[in-house]
Amino acid sequence: MMHTISKFIKYLKHLPLTATSWALTSSNDDILVGGQAVIEGVMMRSPKGYSVAVRRQDGTVRIMKNALPTLAERRRIFKLPIIRGVGVLAQALVLGIRALRFSAEEALAEDSEQRDVKRDASQVSKWLIAGNLVLALGINILLFVALPLFITRFVQTQTGFESSILFNGIDGVFRVLVFVIFLSSVSLMKDMRRVFQYHGAEHKTVYNFEAKEDLNVKNAKKFSTLHPRCGTSFLLVVMVVSILVFSIVQFDSTTGKLLSRIALLPLIAGISYEIIRYSAKHPRSLLRIVTLPGLLLQKITTKEPDEPQLEIAIRALEEALRV
Numbered sequence: 001m002m003h004t005i006s007k008f009i010k011y012l013k014h015l016p017l018t019a020t021s022w023a024l025t026s027s028n029d030d031i032l033v034g035g036q037a038v039i040e041g042v043m044m045r046s047p048k049g050y051s052v053a054v055r056r057q058d059g060t061v062r063i064m065k066n067a068l069p070t071l072a073e074r075r076r077i078f079k080l081p082i083i084r085g086v087g088v089l090a091q092a093l094v095l096g097i098r099a100l101r102f103s104a105e106e107a108l109a110e111d112s113e114q115r116d117v118k119r120d121a122s123q124v125s126k127w128l129i130a131g132n133l134v135l136a137l138g139i140n141i142l143l144f145v146a147l148p149l150f151i152t153r154f155v156q157t158q159t160g161f162e163s164s165i166l167f168n169g170i171d172g173v174f175r176v177l178v179f180v181i182f183l184s185s186v187s188l189m190k191d192m193r194r195v196f197q198y199h200g201a202e203h204k205t206v207y208n209f210e211a212k213e214d215l216n217v218k219n220a221k222k223f224s225t226l227h228p229r230c231g232t233s234f235l236l237v238v239m240v241v242s243i244l245v246f247s248i249v250q251f252d253s254t255t256g257k258l259l260s261r262i263a264l265l266p267l268i269a270g271i272s273y274e275i276i277r278y279s280a281k282h283p284r285s286l287l288r289i290v291t292l293p294g295l296l297l298q299k300i301t302t303k304e305p306d307e308p309q310l311e312i313a314i315r316a317l318e319e320a321l322r323v
């Protein structure tokens with residue numbers, strides 16, 4: 001019983017970070033890949049599919065991979081600006097939860113089964129994914145939307161200021177502050193530090209791929225753990241964009257403000273996606289400046305990986321590219 005509770009808590013700690021997984025495709029010849037660190041492993045996503053590589057307690061590596069058509073390939077509406085960002089984020093959340101569940105099961109498993117597997121998405125209960133998705137969104141909304149709003153309302157009550165622009169500015173500052181405190185707190189946990197090392201391994205491997213060099217540990221080692229397309233940068237951009245959007249859409253009551261913030265999240269996510277997407281394709285543009293604070297934040301969420309962790313990240317990307 002205690003083992004089950006411990007396993008659940010270890011899994012639960014990762015849920016607020018599931019929004020940091022995503023991948024982009026380019027209309028040019030370049031392929032942009034992305035991923036997510038999971039428990040003792042890495043999930044990598046290519047334009048055609050995804051792969052999760054996890055190292056088990058006995059040292060063996062387990063693989064889950066499958067094709068993954070984008071929502072834009074299924075519904076033309078998801079090719080439109082703003083809306084495509086919502087689709088990418090929604091799919092990334094579902095995939096992130098699926099990868100996290102797989103890694104939790106495999107990394108904490110005690111038997112020594114060694115064969116790699118190719119699993120279909122239908123083998124994971126849709127209701128289970130939906131439940132975890134609601135839980136992940138709920139935790140994110142509670143921490144990064146509701147909590148900063150109530151703190152700001154308290155400050156307003158104590159000081160008596162009335163400016164809506166000032167309110168949303170203070171709310172935004174508290175939102176970023178809560179996010180940084182949350183990341184700093186979880187980074188102190190031993191098991192989360194390993195996740196952040198795998199996060200660093202993911203970035204180094206992506207850089208290795210983007211440099212068009214052979215994928216191997218020696219080449220990956222020399223690259224930085226900080227990447228401008230990281231989901232951490234995306235979340236920080238979301239918080240900045242939200243300040244501007246919330247300043248335009250105004251409600252006087254706390255309930256109205258809270259509900260409007262939740263309702264506007266898809267729009268904010270879509271705008272933020274376009275900013276990150278444009279800055280990734282135009283590294284010399286002014287919008288690139290917006291991603292710089294995210295790079296600084298990655299000094300918390302990424303750590304220097306060891307060679308076995310780089311091996312896992314490389315294996316995950318190689319499998320994703322073979323889908």
